Every structure is written in C-alpha cells, then in structure tokens.
Amino acid sequence: MSPGSERGRPAPRSAIERQAFAGFFSAIVIVALVAFIGYASARRFIETSRSVAHAHAVLVALQGIQAALNDAISAQRGYLITSSENYTNDRETAISDLETSVQLAKELIVDNAQQARLQLLEQQLAKRRALLDEIVVLQQTEGFEAVRERMLAGDTRRADSDLRETLAELETEENRLLSARTAADLRAARWMIGALLGFIVTVVALLAWLFNRIRTGTAELERTDAAVKRYAEEVHDLYNRAPCGYHSLDENGVFVNINDTELQWLGYTREELIGRKHFIDLVTEPGRSGFAHGFSLYKERGQTSDVELDVIRKDGSQFHVLLNSTAIKDENGRFVASRTTLFDITLRQQKERQIAVLNEQLRQQTAQLEAANKELESFSYSVSHDLRAPLRRIDGYAQMLEEDCAAQVAGDGKRYIDVIRRSCQRMATLIDDLLEFSKLSRGEIARRAINMTVLASRAAEEALAACQGKRPQLIIETLPDAHADPALIQHVWGNLLANAVKYSSKREEPLVRVSGVRHNGSVEYHVADNGVGFDMRYADKLFGVFQRLHATDEYEGTGVGLAIVQRIVTRHGGRVWARGEPDRGATFSFSLPAEDA
Amino acid sequence: MEGFEEAEILLVEDSPEDAEITIRGLKRANLGNKVLWLKDGEAALEYLFADGQFAGRPAPRPRVVLLDLKMPKVDGLEVLKQIKADPRTRTIPVVMLTTSTQEGDMLRSYDLGVNSYLVKPVDFKQFSEEITRIGYYWVVMNKVLG
Numbered sequence: 001m002s003p004g005s006e007r008g009r010p011a012p013r014s015a016i017e018r019q020a021f022a023g024f025f026s027a028i029v030i031v032a033l034v035a036f037i038g039y040a041s042a043r044r045f046i047e048t049s050r051s052v053a054h055a056h057a058v059l060v061a062l063q064g065i066q067a068a069l070n071d072a073i074s075a076q077r078g079y080l081i082t083s084s085e086n087y088t089n090d091r092e093t094a095i096s097d098l099e100t101s102v103q104l105a106k107e108l109i110v111d112n113a114q115q116a117r118l119q120l121l122e123q124q125l126a127k128r129r130a131l132l133d134e135i136v137v138l139q140q141t142e143g144f145e146a147v148r149e150r151m152l153a154g155d156t157r158r159a160d161s162d163l164r165e166t167l168a169e170l171e172t173e174e175n176r177l178l179s180a181r182t183a184a185d186l187r188a189a190r191w192m193i194g195a196l197l198g199f200i201v202t203v204v205a206l207l208a209w210l211f212n213r214i215r216t217g218t219a220e221l222e223r224t225d226a227a228v229k230r231y232a233e234e235v236h237d238l239y240n241r242a243p244c245g246y247h248s249l250d251e252n253g254v255f256v257n258i259n260d261t262e263l264q265w266l267g268y269t270r271e272e273l274i275g276r277k278h279f280i281d282l283v284t285e286p287g288r289s290g291f292a293h294g295f296s297l298y299k300e301r302g303q304t305s306d307v308e309l310d311v312i313r314k315d316g317s318q319f320h321v322l323l324n325s326t327a328i329k330d331e332n333g334r335f336v337a338s339r340t341t342l343f344d345i346t347l348r349q350q351k352e353r354q355i356a357v358l359n360e361q362l363r364q365q366t367a368q369l370e371a372a373n374k375e376l377e378s379f380s381y382s383v384s385h386d387l388r389a390p391l392r393r394i395d396g397y398a399q400m401l402e403e404d405c406a407a408q409v410a411g412d413g414k415r416y417i418d419v420i421r422r423s424c425q426r427m428a429t430l431i432d433d434l435l436e437f438s439k440l441s442r443g444e445i446a447r448r449a450i451n452m453t454v455l456a457s458r459a460a461e462e463a464l465a466a467c468q469g470k471r472p473q474l475i476i477e478t479l480p481d482a483h484a485d486p487a488l489i490q491h492v493w494g495n496l497l498a499n500a501v502k503y504s505s506k507r508e509e510p511l512v513r514v515s516g517v518r519h520n521g522s523v524e525y526h527v528a529d530n531g532v533g534f535d536m537r538y539a540d541k542l543f544g545v546f547q548r549l550h551a552t553d554e555y556e557g558t559g560v561g562l563a564i565v566q567r568i569v570t571r572h573g574g575r576v577w578a579r580g581e582p583d584r585g586a587t588f589s590f591s592l593p594a595e596d597a
Numbered sequence: 598m599e600g601f602e603e604a605e606i607l608l609v610e611d612s613p614e615d616a617e618i619t620i621r622g623l624k625r626a627n628l629g630n631k632v633l634w635l636k637d638g639e640a641a642l643e644y645l646f647a648d649g650q651f652a653g654r655p656a657p658r659p660r661v662v663l664l665d666l667k668m669p670k671v672d673g674l675e676v677l678k679q680i681k682a683d684p685r686t687r688t689i690p691v692v693m694l695t696t697s698t699q700e701g702d703m704l705r706s707y708d709l710g711v712n713s714y715l716v717k718p719v720d721f722k723q724f725s726e727e728i729t730r731i732g733y734y735w736v737v738m739n740k741v742l743g
Contacts, residue, residue: 381699385667388696389612391719396618399721421721428719435698 016217023210030203034196041192048185055178058108062170064101065121068094069128069163076132080139080147095129105170114173121166128159245321245342248328251335253278253295262342267314284310284318299335302327308345319346373442380438387431395424433560441567445485449595452479452525455486456514459493466498469505472512472529479516480523483595488568495561496527496588502555503586504531522574522591530585534578542578565590604633605736607659609641609676610694611668618721619663619694622728628736633659638671642679645686659689661735664711666695666702674705681710688742690735 071094078087102122109118135156139147150156239246245262249255255273263270266282283291287309298304307323325340398420402409409417453476460474474497482489497512504510507530516525532550534542543566548559565588566576573593580586606628610616616634623629635641641664643649647656662680666673673693680686692713693706703714715731718724 381697384698385696388717388719389615392696392717392721392724393612393614393618395719396621396721396724397614399725400618400621424719 016213016221019213019217020210023206023213027203027206027210030199030206034199034203037192037196037199041189044185044188044192048181051181052178054108055174055181058105058174059171061101061105061108062167062174065098065105065125066164066167068098068101069125072098072129072132073160076135079136080144083139091132098125109170109174111173111177114170114177117166117170117173121163121170124159124163124166128156128163131156131159245340245344247279247340247342248337249279249340250337251299253280255279256337265313265319265342265344266311272314282311284312286310298325298338299327302329319344320349321345322348376438376442380435383431384435388428391424391428391431395421398424430560433564437560437564437567440488440491440564441571443488445488445571447483447485447572449481449483450486450489452482452489452516452523455490456493456497456525459490459497460512460514462494463497463501467501467505469502470507470510472501472504472507472510474501474512474514476514477516479514479525480518482523482592484572484592485568488572492565492568492590495565496590499557499561499588500527500529500531502531502557503533503550504529507531518594519591521594523594524589524591526587526589528585528587533582533584533586534580535582536580539578539580543576562588604657605631605660606633606732607641607644607657607662608632608634609638609662609668609673610634610665611636612665615665615717618724619728622725623732625725626729626732626736628732631736638668638673638676641676642671645680645689646683656685658741660739660741661731662689662691663694663731664691666693666697666706674702674709677706677709677711690739690741692731692735694731 072091075087075090075094078084079091102118102125105118106122109115135147135150138150240260242259242261245265246257246259247255247262248257254275255277256275258270258273263273266273268277280288280291280295291307291309294304294307303326305324307325309321309323310318311321312318322343322345323340325338327338328336330336398417402414402417456476456479460476464471464474497514500512501510504512509530511530513528514526515528516523518524532555543562544559548557550557562576569576569590569592574591576588576590578586578588606623608616608619610619613636620629620632620634623632633644635644640650641662644651644657645662647654664673664676673695677691677693680689680691687710690712691710692715693711694715694717695702696717697703698716706714715727718727
C-alpha cells in the first residue's frame with residue numbers, strides 16, 4: 001500500500017519545473033543573442049577587412065596611376081632627350097598601365113564624391129596625355145628647342161600639379177573614409193563587447209540562480225520523499241500490528257492481503273494464504289454456506305458488519321470472530337477487493353458465557369435472599385404474636401391475683417406482683433424494640449428529597465409530648481435538606497430527640513438544640529443537649545444493641561434506640577457519632593451522603 | 598357459658614387464659630353475662646350460620662364479634678371473610694382483637710371489611726380498660742339494625 005499515488009504531483013515539483021524551464025529558456029535565449037552578436041561581429045569584422053582591403057586597393061590603384069603617370073612622363077622625357085624608341089615603348093607601357101590603373105580605380109571607387117573626383121582625374125589625365133602627345137609631335141616636327149619653350153611655358157607643370165592635387169584629394173578622401181569607417185567600427189565593437197559582457201554576466205547570474213533553485217527544490221523533494229516514505233512505513237506498521245485482524249479478498253474470496261495480527265491468529269504464513277487459499281476454507285463447516293451466500297450479497301451491497309463466524313486455525317483449533325467489511329470498487333462499480341476487519345471475540349464469548357452463569361448465580365442468590373427475608377419476616381411475626389401472648393397472661397393473671405386475692409397478697413405479696421408486672425412490661429418493650437430494629441434493618445430504602453427541619457420539628461413535638469420531667473427549651477435551626485427515606489429518618493429524629501429530651505429532663509434549665517450543616521458531598525446534623533452527658537471512654541458502646549450507659553431506674557430505655565439510629569443511617573451510607581462529657585451534656589450527630597454522591 | 602340466644606358479644610378466642618382476661622374486662626363493663634365464648638373459628642361460623650353443632654337454632658345476631666386472628670382450624674381472617682361475605686351476617690360489627698401488629702394482617706382485615714382492629718397490649722390494666730371501653734362502645738353505644 002502506498003498513499004498519495006492518487007493525488008497527483010506534489011506542488012514543489014511543478015514549480016521547480018516551471019522555474020527551471022524559464023531559467024534555461026532565458027539562458028538559451030541569451031546564449032543565442034550572444035551567438036548572434038558574435039556572428040554579427042564576425043561579419044562586421046569581415047566587412048571591415050574587406051573595406052580596408054578595398055581602401056588599400058584604391059590607394060594602390062591611385063598610386064599606380066601616379067606611378068604610371070610618372071613613368072609615362074619619365075619615358076616621355078627620355079624620348080625627348082634621346083629620341084630613342086625604347087622610351088616610346090616605355091611610354092606606351094606606362095600609358096597602358098595608367099589606363100589599367102584608372103580602370104581599376106573606377107571599378108573600386110563607389111563613393112559619389114570620389115567618383116566625381118575620379119572623373120575630374122580622368123579629364124585631367126586625358127588632358128595630360130594630350131599634352132604628352134602634343135609634345136612628342138612637337139619634338140618630331142619642330143625639334144627640341146620648341147619643346148623646351150613649350151615646357152617652360154608651364155602648362156605641363158600645372159597639369160602635373162593639378163593631377164597630383166586631384167590624386168592627393170582622392171587619396172586623402174579615401175583615407176578619411178577608411179578612418180571614419182574604422183572609427184565607427186571601433187565604436188560598434190565597443191558596444192558589442194559591452195553587450196556581450198552584459199549578457200554573459202546575466203547568463204552566469206541566471207545559471208547560478210537556477211542552480212540554487214534546483215538545489216533547494218531537490219532538497220525539498222528529498223524531504224517530501226522521506227516524509228512520504230515515513231508515512232508509508234507508518235501505515236504499513238499500523239496495518240500489520242493492529243490489535244485486530246485485517247485482510248482483503250478478491251472477488252473469488254481468495255486472500256490478496258492480510259496483516260501480521262491475523263496471520264498470528266490463524267497460524268499460517270503469508271505465502272500460504274495470499275493468492276492460494278479461499279477464506280471460506282478457514283470457516284467451520286456450519287458457517288460455510290452462510291458465508292458463501294453472504295459474500296455474494298456483500299459484493300453487491302458494498303458493505304457488511306457484525307458477522308460472527310468460527311474460524312479454524314492451521315493447527316485445527318477454532319476461535320470465534322466478529323467481522324466487518326467494506327468493498328473496494330473501481331470507477332465502473334465493479335468489485336475489486338474486500339477490506340475486512342476481524343475481531344477475536346472468543347474472549348468476549350467466554351466472558352458473555354461467564355456473565356450468563358454469574359447472572360444465573362445472582363438470580364439464585366437473590367431468590368435465596370428473598371426466601372431468607374421472607375422467613376425472617378414470618379419469624380418476626382411469630383415473635384410478635386407468640387411472645388406477647390404469654391406476657392399478657394403473666395401480667396393479666398398477676399393483676400387478677402392482686403385484685404381477687406388482695407387479702408392473701410398484702411404487703412410483700414403485692415410488691416412481688418408489682419415486680420412480676422413490671423418485668424412483663426419490660427419484656428414487652430424489649431420485644432417491640434427488637435422487632436422494630438429488625439424491621440428497619442430489612443426494609444427497602446425509598447430515597448427522596450426531604451425537609452429535615454419539618455421532620456425534626458415533628459419528632460420534637462412528639463418527644464416533648466412524651467416528656468416525663470421538665471420540658472426543655474427546644475431550638476431547631478434551619479436544617480439543610482437531605483436525600484433519604486422520610487419514614488426511616490423520622491425514626492432517627494424521634495430517637496435522638498426523645499433521648500435528648502429524656503436525658504436533659506432533670507436539669508434546672510434543660511436545653512436541646514438541633515443544627516445542621518451542608519458539606520461537600522454530605523450533610524451533617526447535630527442534636528445537642530445539656531443533660532447528664534456520658535463518659536467518652538464508653539462512647540463505642542453507645543450504639544450497641546441493648547447497650548446502655550445508665551441504669552433503668554435512672555433513665556428509662558431499652559438501649560435499642562441508638563442501635564436503630566445507627567442502622568438506619570449506615571444503610572443510607574452515612575455515619576453516626578457522639579461526643580459528651582459527664583454532667584456537661586452530649587451532642588449526637590449523624591451525616592448522610594449528598595444527593596449526587 | 599351463658600345462654601346462646603342472649604349473647605350480645607361473641608368472643609372467638611382459642612386461648613382460655615386470654616379469654617378469661619378478656620371476659621374479666623367485659624365484666625367490668627357489666628357485660629360479663631352477655632358474652633358467648635367459642636374456642637375456634639369453625640365453631641364461630643357454625644354458631645353464626647346456625648350450622649353444624651348449632652344447627653336447628655334460630656340465627657343469632659350478636660351486637661359485636663370479638664375475633665382473634667390466630668386460631669387453629671379456621672383462623673380469624675377466614676371467619677371475617679365469611680361473615681362479611683354473607684348478606685345474613687355482613688352487617689354484624691366485627692372487631693379484630695389480636696396481638697399481631699403486622700401491617701399485612703391489618704390490611705387484609707380492613708380489605709375484608711373489618712369494623713375495627715385492636716391490638717392487645719401486654720399490660721393487663723391497659724387491656725382491661727380497653728376491653729371495658731370496647732364492650733361499652735359496641736354493645737351500649739353503637740346502634741345496630743334489628
């Protein structure tokens with residue numbers, strides 16, 4: 001599995017490509033320009049060489065004209081002096097050369113001004129040649145003296161000097177043209193070198209930038225590649241080491257992929273399964289037809305979930321799995337492969353069975369408990385009925401004895417009868433209290449929000465009404481509400497207040513104060529009296545059944561009241577405790593858990 | 598025991614001692630000679646419906662039936678049920694006189710239509726006074742038909 005292949009090229013790559021393309025293109029353009037400039041320079045250089053050569057050729061031609069003219073004039077002079085035919089030939093040759101040179105000059109010179117001058121030169125040459133011819137004729141006709149006079153006249157000298165002037169002008173102009181040309185060439189060359197340098201610098205800079213971009217781009221690519229590789233590895237790892245089994249089947253139900261976890265469960269190697277085994281072969285016999293049917297349905301629908309199967313390991317043992325699967329389809333909607341998750345729920349199955357067993361046990365135990373409770377109830381009923389009846393008779397007959405046999409039982413007899421009767425009463429009270437204690441220990445607690453101030457006040461009224469001694473001043477502060485069984489808590493208040501009233505009734509100024517405070521998670525209530533108090537050393541005896549710290553003749557009571565209080569409060573999840581000092585009063589307190597605790 | 602026909606109080610009680618105590622209390626209210634004591638529920642029903650051992654006698658109409666709950670053979674609740682089910686006897690006041698403080702018994706008794714439910718105290722004096730008052734109330738004060 002490799003991620004990201006469907007997503008397209010990552011961004012940096014195309015940016016780099018664009019930049020590289022732009023850079024290289026620019027570089028190529030510049031190089032082309034440079035090449036072009038180089039080519040242009042070369043051509044210019046060739047042109048210039050040609051111009052120079054041309055100019056030289058012109059100058060040579062002009063010099064040739066001058067030389068040929070001089071030769072002709074010299075040859076003329078020679079002939080004039082010697083009248084030798086040799087000099088005539090030389091003159092002919094020179095004039096021939098002169099014509100050649102002029103012709104050459106005419107071919108070479110292109111500049112209009114120069115051409116004008118050349119025409120002038122030709123005229124002057126023609127004139128000079130005419131003069132030459134004239135002088136030769138003169139020599140031949142009139143002799144040397146006439147020639148000498150003619151030459152002294154000066155027009156040959158003027159013609160020569162005109163010619164020299166014109167030639168000089170031509171030469172000068174030609175040279176001027178050449179130097180102008182070379183100056184222009186020099187300027188152009190400087191521009192080109194400058195441009196060349198500029199372009200080269202630009203290209204170098206461009207290439208440097210390009211190199212940098214490519215380098216950073218490559219680095220980024222490498223990072224991305226590394227990250228991609230990391231993710232791929234991570235996914236591969238997650239796939240293989242998942243706490244559940246993953247596998248994929250092709251359309252024929254053959255394994256195409258499977259993770260390590262499932263391989264471990266099955267006990268096969270990857271090679272044994274991929275492309276070789278059908279998954280259905282690993283399903284137990286009873287499940288196969290269901291699986292086959294389910295598989296074709298699943299390929300249509302594209303998903304299935306919560307399929308439970310028994311699967312056979314390589315070693316033949318079985319385990320129970322829960323299977324969920326999503327189908328991968330191609331763009332045409334055809335089934336490609338399944339992507340399946342497998343959970344080994346053998347443990348869960350076992351646990352479920354255990355729970356069922358435990359539930360059954362619980363049911364049985366609850367039934368037993370209920371039976372026991374019922375037994376206890378009927379037992380209490382029997383006690384209440386059967387124990388009281390004899391007591392009543394003892395008391396009744398004792399009284400009848402007293403009434404009917406007054407004479408015989410006078411004096412001590414009467415006292416004995418009183419004891420008998422009192423004992424009966426006491427036993428009856430004990431039975432009643434015991435029954436009450438047992439009843440309160442068993443009943444259901446029906447919790448609700450209760451107004452403790454009201455409950456306490458009610459109990460206080462009853463306690464005051466039943467008070468045997470001096471009625472105490474009874475202060476009940478505003479008490480926080482509690483969340484408890486109102487009937488049971490009423491008992492608690494009844495007992496505590498009856499005690500407080502009872503034990504302070506012998507005081508001069510008996511005082512009972514009831515207070516309460518809400519804490520974090522619990523509510524506390526206190527009943528404080530200024531009565532006879534108790535020794536803290538015996539504090540733990542206070543709440544025992546039938547435990548008392550005072551004799552019955554001092555203070556009435558069976559010692560069950562506080563035990564009942566403790567039972568009720570403990571069953572609510574609260575606590576009871578007491579503090580006291582002999583002859584300095586006592587405070588009895590209890591706490592109840594807060595509603596949301 | 599007194600004559601059947603004149604019995605204004607039918608006491609159904611299985612314990613002779615408890616019966617003696619109760620009758621003693623009724624004697625205090627000068628009702629001692631108006632009491633018929635029967636020892637079990639079966640006898641009580643036979644008496645009220647002039648059946649069994651009492652067959653052939655005219656049907657009695659006591660002013661009150663003092664009924665104990667726990668009795669052998671036919672117990673108090675069954676007697677109460679039959680008394681209140683039969684139109685001939687339905688209007689006879691029945692007072693449960695029992696040691697049981699069980700709410701269940703009380704509930705069932707009231708369900709069956711008992712007129713009063715009293716719990717016997719252990720204290721003889723108290724019991725005596727209560728019986729006296731009960732007797733006086735139901736026999737002397739309470740108005741009945743017929």
